[in-house]
Amino acid sequence: MAVQSEGVPCWADAMFADVESAKSFYGDVLGWTFGEAATEFGNYTEVYSDGKAVAAVVPPMPGAEGQSAWCLYLASPDAAATARKIQDNGGEILMGPMQVSDFGTMVLARDPGGVVFGVWQAGTHEGFQAMGTRGAYCWAEVFTREPGKSDGFFPAVFPYRAKTMETPEGIDFRVFHVGDDPVLGRMEMGDEFPPEVPPYINVYFGVDDCDAAVAKATERGGAVVWGPMDTPFGRFASVRDPQGATFSVIDMSRTEGEMPAMTDVP
Incomplete structure (x- = not known):
């Protein structure tokens, strides 16, 4: 790529x-x-x-x-x-x-x-050789307890245009765009995150079957953080591996619901 x-x-x-x-x-x-x-x-x-x-x-x-x-x-x-x-x-x-x-x-x-x-x-290593496919990077979100700081910081460092996403649960969720392309999400960490969990970037990898991937992860000593759940973007779940690293798996072929509206941030 x-x-x-x-x-x-x-x-x-x-x-x-x-x-x-x-x-x-x-x-x-x-x-x-x-x-x-x-x-x-x-x-x-x-x-x-x-x-x-x-x-x-x-x-x-x-x-x-x-x-x-x-x-x-x-x-x-x-x-x-x-x-x-x-x-x-x-x-x-x-x-x-x-x-x-x-x-x-x-x-x-x-x-x-x-x-x-x-x-x-x-340089000679350009980065991902595949994206959006099985086993490859698909998406990521900044999880932070101080969204105002991240919201000010990332667009000041990178050429981001921010939009807020309307969610039925009223979750504070923002999407950073480069040009017209969404490239990174930002989600506020609420009370559902234990205080000992530090802020982090949640990285999504593609799978053919979200439920099967979650079953395999738990069989191998991982733990489900949340999900699996259906969304307009795919069926996904968040998993913590046996050494404590959190990541998400997503089957982007299995979507449900309408895409949420997004509004430009002034």
């Missing part, structure tokens, strides 16, 4: 204390296969679906051990310039900008509400 436009999700990876167990779990649930660990890059291991690179897994760096979590990377034509914008708008740089051989340049950052995300300036 071509290099993504600025602000568009382009890659996802996760650190796991037990990478082999993670590979076994996700291989069963999402049908992933795995490349050789790149020892010169901290045993970074690319993940494949139908032969195309869709994500990566890696053990934690020394001193960075902690809760496993998925990290979403947003495309940038100039990672150093994006890092400056992040700092200028109240965000925090956790790592980088760091050039990774000729693959590209990365930044890890935290928004003012505590949401961790990545920035990727593509």
Whole structure:
């Protein structure tokens, strides 16, 4: 696939204390296969679906051990310039900008509400080789307890136009667009999220059968966070893997209901 436009999700990876167990779990649930660990890059291991690179897994760096979590990377034509914008708008740089051989340049950052995300300036590694298909990235949402901070931050750093989505439950949900294309959601974390759950980006991967994927995940030691449920976008569920990383699975071929209206944010 071509290099993504600025602000568009382009890659996802996760650190796991037990990478082999993670590979076994996700291989069963999402049908992933795995490349050789790149020892010169901290045993970074690319993940494949139908032969195309869709994500990566890696053990934690020394001193960075902690809760496993998925990290979403947003495309940038100039990672150093994006890092400056992040700092200028109240965000925090956790790592980088760091050039990774000729693959590209990365930044890890935290928004003012505590949401961790990545920035990727593509070199030879352009990002996802497939999107919106089985086993591949489909969508993502910023889950935050401080939506006002995220709402101000992300459009200041990236060329986002925001719209609010009307929901029957009155949920505070916003969608960031690049041009006319929706690229990232933002949802307020309510009381249904225990206080010990930090803000995060919820990454969706495609499956052929949501219920079967959830059954396999729980059989392999995962836990259902919510769902499965039917929506106009597909049938999806949120799952926590055995090492604590939360992600979602979605069958986009199974839709129900009318698409909700969206209103431009002034």
